Amino acid sequence: MNKVELVFIPSAGVGHLVSTVEIAKLLISRNERLSITVLTMKLPSDFGASPSTKPPPPQEAEAEVEAETSRIRFLELKPDGDVPTVPSPTFLFSFISMHKTHVRDIVQNIVRCESTRLAGFVIDMFCTSMIDVANEFGLPTYVFFTSGAGFLGLMLHLQTLRDQHNQDITEYKDSDAELAVPSFENPVPAKVLPSVVLDKEGGSTASISIFGRLREAKGIMVNTFTELEPYAVKSLSDANDVPPVYTVGPILDINSDKRADDAVLDWLDDQPKLSVVFLCFGSRGSFDGDQVKEIAYALERSGHRFLWSLRRPQPKGKMGSPSEYSDFNEVLPEGFSERTAGVxxxxxxxxxxxxLSHPAVGGFVSHCGWNSTLESVWCGVPVAAWPLYAEQQMNAFELVRELGMAVEIKMDYRKDFRTAEAVVVTAEVIESGIKKLMDSDGEIRKKVEEMKERSRMAVAEGGSSYVSVGRFIEDVMGNID
Known part of the structure; x- marks a missing residue:
């Protein structure tokens, strides 16, 4: 029997690549005829991860996957032309489009292979420009949507407002308005809309157009599970103009545990159960000195034990990941390290x-990136929401208001990476959020514990996501049988 191949095109960035690799591994484990080619893009050094970022670089991650299976291969794409060096709201979209020519050449070689039947493209949510290439070959396109169903519904709704009702979405910038969005049960405050859709310099037009093309896909895999977002999933299923949605999550890199720092885990081993609040803001999350001091004061006053991932911001105008401090005392309040050494x-x-998997951790102050959100659910750790950028404000809103699974520190907080400007959140606000988060008898903790069990049931044999993955594979195989 001929091999059946899918071409995966993830967006540039570690978070998107990691979840793409995990869904690829899951798919080939469920069907022995299936092989996958992953086409990766490498961001310029000014935009990508810094050398101090701890997770393995893509080539090492690829080597790990290839050791597990010979049915996933990785090819690095080359851009056609000079990559822009100045950050802009539309940089990622134009950067992705610059790889079309190389994608076309690679796919042409796969099509010529007599032993392989190419069943379609699976593209990242930001890579909808690649639908053009798939169409040239008469191939169906599927989307792997690395965020949640609520956010998917929002972006499709914004496109409808713009294209069918002539609304200028950028008018919601700094507005107190609330929107009725089909994928959310509660009205959505304009203040939590993604910054890019409010950007008047072209980001709004480009992003809404990119996401609007999701409607052209044959199907959309969403990294969520029905039990987590029942209202959003139903709204998408009921919509007449949305392709079939496959809830396949949570898709997580659980094996990242093997890269853990023993010193951190040893310290946690010495702490009481559920006593530690963990603060971590993702691969690009960092704060300037004034905000760092407010966080430190809040932690000290709260009286709770804490584990704080603190990283140095990039200079203004740089888009890369934060770097490491050689000495934390250069940014922490004087005497803080000595006063908190015991806790x-x-x-x-x-x-x-x-x-998050450690029993000593009782709460997570998080930027609410979708991968981090799913990890907190999987590990049963409640969240205090402090979003920074991208769709994180929407995720925070969903966790706090829609699902009742998080407390708020500042749901509408934004950090502009081009200017490094952001409002300073006071120690009083942060301390209040931490105390609510660590309430041992809270209703939120009970909800998160219940969702932890449901997340594991969803991916187990017979669970909602397990069944949905099977339906997706049937659809793919139907393209060539």
């Missing part, structure tokens, strides 16, 4: 899954 630990990069 807290400040670290650089954090082995997040390993930490």
């Amino acid at each position: 807290g630990k400040v670290i650089g990069w954090a082995p997040q899954v390993a930490v």
